Amino acid sequence: MTSATHHQTQIVADPDVPIVRIIREFDAPVEKVYRAHVDPDLVAQWMGPRSTRMRIDQWDARTGGSWRYVASDGDGEYGFRGCFHELRPNELIVQTFTWEGMPDGVALEKLVLEDLGNGRTRLTATSLVDSFEGRDGFLASGMEVGVNEGYEKLDDILARS
């Protein structure tokens, strides 16, 4: 079993606008990090906390496509869905995001990948919502567990692929 290096994840609340910004480096080239975000078989393996199983219900990863997945743990099932505004291979993914338990809440998510050279990549993911209350509620929800554990699983996938 490969032992991957786990970089620290920064999760930052923007002071001026209702944005959460997540910054993380990976010891893998942008092509591999991008593929792990658009290939549904790979997404299902790493996204979310370790306590959760992920089932991809619909996945049409192209500009103008849409997606839906269901996370399940011992307590229940949680559906999430959105549309892909733009996919720019190895550079950018812009999509919408709704947790179906709060169907009127929508985030606009932007994922940017930067080639740091030597097979390393910096990922910056921003999530924009329409109120600071909503943003701060998201930050207080324990989301960092899923983010951190998900990226650790992603490190492992990148190291062995």
Next chain:
Amino acid sequence: MTSATHHQTQIVADPDVPIVRIIREFDAPVEKVYRAHVDPDLVAQWMGPRSTRMRIDQWDARTGGSWRYVASDGDGEYGFRGCFHELRPNELIVQTFTWEGMPDGVALEKLVLEDLGNGRTRLTATSLVDSFEGRDGFLASGMEVGVNEGYEKLDDILARS
């Protein structure tokens, strides 16, 4: 020819978040106002300023669908595109919006229709972007001409349909 009443359009810059909010009443029931936003033949007739011709290039008005149209005037052609995050008939349309001349700029747009009774409807359209500079640039662009003239054309369509 029917002479429709033209209500005033409010265009408001939110003080706390980078949102433009547009509020407008129509002397028509929500069903008709909604249809005029999802039927591409109707959209092409009213959207944008009077000086502009609108050509719908792609229009898949369903949750998870996408859209593209091209506006042309004497000076050139301007493409716009996005995806439909959610369509909730006669109530809500959530979509993304990009002007292709500025392909990294994305707005999250939410259109809410309220039944005011007596065949009247209030429309509230919010456009959320990721910076106040971007929002204020949009407000300073002369966008109110297209909004006002577009809704006057829409009044006329609603009055004769």
